[in-house]
Amino acid sequence: MNFLAPWYLPALATVLTVPPLVLLYFLKLKRQELPISSTLLWKRAVEDLQVNAPFxxxxxxxxxxxxxxxxxxxxLAIAEPTWSGPRDWKKSVVLILDQSASMAVEEGARQTRLDLAKEQARQAINDLASNQKAMVIGFSNRARVLQTFTNDKNALHRAVERIExxxxxxxxxxxMNLAEVYAMPTGEEAATETEVSDAQYIVFTDGRLPDTADITVQRGTMDIVxxxxRRDNVGIVNLDVRRNYEKPELLSVLVRVRNFGYDPASRDISLLVDDQLRSVQAIPLLAPLADRELLTRMPLSGLPPEGNEVSIAFELPLATAARIEVRLSGTDALPIDDRAYAIVPPPRAMNILLVTPGNYYLRRLVPAMPVANCTICSPEEYEEASDDKLIENGRCLYDVVIIDGHSTExxxxxxxxxxxxxxxxEGVRIGPGIEGQPFLDWDETHPVLRHVSVPAINVFSWLDIKLPNQAIPLIEGPEGPVLAVLRQERNQYLICAFGLFDSTRTYLNTDWVLNEGFVVFVYNALRYLAGATSAGQIEPVRPGEPFTVAARPEAASVRILRPDxxxxxxxxxxxxxxxxxxxNKVGIYSIATGIAGEDARAVNLLDEQESFIAPNKDFHIATGSVTATGSLDRSRRPLWPYLLMTFGLVLLLEWIIYNKRVFV
Structure with a gap:
């Protein structure tokens, strides 16, 4: 029971009413004395005189x-008492628990946010009425149904405990999409309901979810618990590992660190190669991201990085393959982002395959690049070559394949x-040629176009190529991309819609080959394409995302040692x-494939939104009803109406007793 009125109001009422009432029973009544013949009929009056005798x-x-x-x-009625009880939820309740990285923050007593969320979920299960049913969903980058709708509280408790x-x-x-699908009545249930019932969606989270602006609640209401x-965290938000293009035996490691807390922070950062410490650098004092309260009210996009982030560079000779780890010193609320990993293949100069029907400029330019070997063949020879000439261990033998005037599968x-x-x-379509059109837009910040003057490129015609949505356009024309990057599975494509010669291969299609910009472009393109295989790190993946490795043809499976x-x-x-x-865990996954370069993969968080651990007090969705609270609020029912009702009954009883005594 809680009281809404301040404590001094009932205390003052007690002092002003109770003592006077008791004092009235001590007062002696003043009566007029008269002679009577007998006291037999005045016995009660005599008793009343004795009671009212002072002291x-x-x-x-x-x-x-x-x-x-x-x-x-x-x-008590003046004190406005309330009773906390289960909330009036809807018939269908969906418990949605956040199990993402930020929920690993320890909040005290060695309890993580996920532990606290489970406690709140268990309380919600216990508060369910007998006519209510609930289901349990856990989510991070993907969502999983752990228990469909049921009124079995034991099954719901077990589902909550299974969330990792x-x-x-x-x-x-x-x-939310899963929750709304399951909450929709189907079959006999839908046929027996006169109208589609709403559901109660209860989300247990710290609120740092970047996709809430896209969420709509079509049926029912959403409660955010x-x-x-805690708000203190310093994390690694980016790791870039590259080998020097001209000297592949030199390795460069660039680390970006950001302070997401409200206090200045200072750390040391260590570089480990194959678990051996190679270097340590002190990070300059990082300014706070914002003050304590503003952290919970502002999105990360509204907080500038000036002063609260820094980039640290390491350079070292490394002539072998290695496993790289960077590690922050000290402790904070989220240890997951204090480490990042990279798998670096051994250094080697690039091997290039040039497939062309006879391009004078490419034949002269590509071998002049800093490459180990440049093999040249015609499109027909490329298509007819045996697999052992092109493929080894499931990958192309060449670091980059340049294909001129030819499309292939x-x-x-x-x-x-x-x-x-x-x-x-799939997803790529080649249309007719486009002539005499200008370039409309280009991304000069992309590594491929660095130091390339796009306005100086004059092109007579190019192919109308339609690409999937995941393609990244670098140069765009009126009808679509002219230069674009496309990644699909283990392949990476840099697609230039125009050639150096016209369709007859007699006349130049562009004057670009006559200036230094084309040389810079080819240099950038080779460096960019080969960066993930021979000149830098093997592309890491995010937690929860799959990776693919090559296995020996005779192998039915490969064995993997996880970071845990x-x-x-x-x-x-x-x-x-x-x-x-x-x-689902950050670290290095060791893989027994028996193939060089396919024996390990790195998994890194490297997500600023997830490292920004301050709980979000301003939770908004696109459409629908949402209520955000700091706990699973129980409904407060006022008790003063019941007290007043009881007051009236007691007053009636007192009146009856008093009148009975007086008139008897």
């Missing part, structure tokens, strides 16, 4: 007790640069590829 000990008096009870009821902490980012959209209070895993052609894969020390298996496909998706 006499009070005798048991029912009226006094009833009057004191009346005062007590009135004083992950290191993945948080995305709520899929969980905000979990957590023979594309083993690797990197490809197309001129006046495109990969013949557990062993797991990944099934190999007939094509010799093994895909593993249980990457």
């Amino acid at each position: 006499q000990r009070l005798k048991s008096n029912l009226l006094l007790f009833l009057q004191l009870l009346l005062l007590l009821l009135a004083i 902490q992950t290191d993945a980012v948080g995305r709520l959209t899929e969980a 905000r979990i957590g209070n 023979r594309l083993p895993a690797g990197n490809y640069l197309f001129f006046a052609g495109a990969p013949l894969i 020390g557990e062993y797991d298996q990944a099934t190999a496909s007939p094509t010799g590829l093994a895909t593993y998706g249980r990457t």
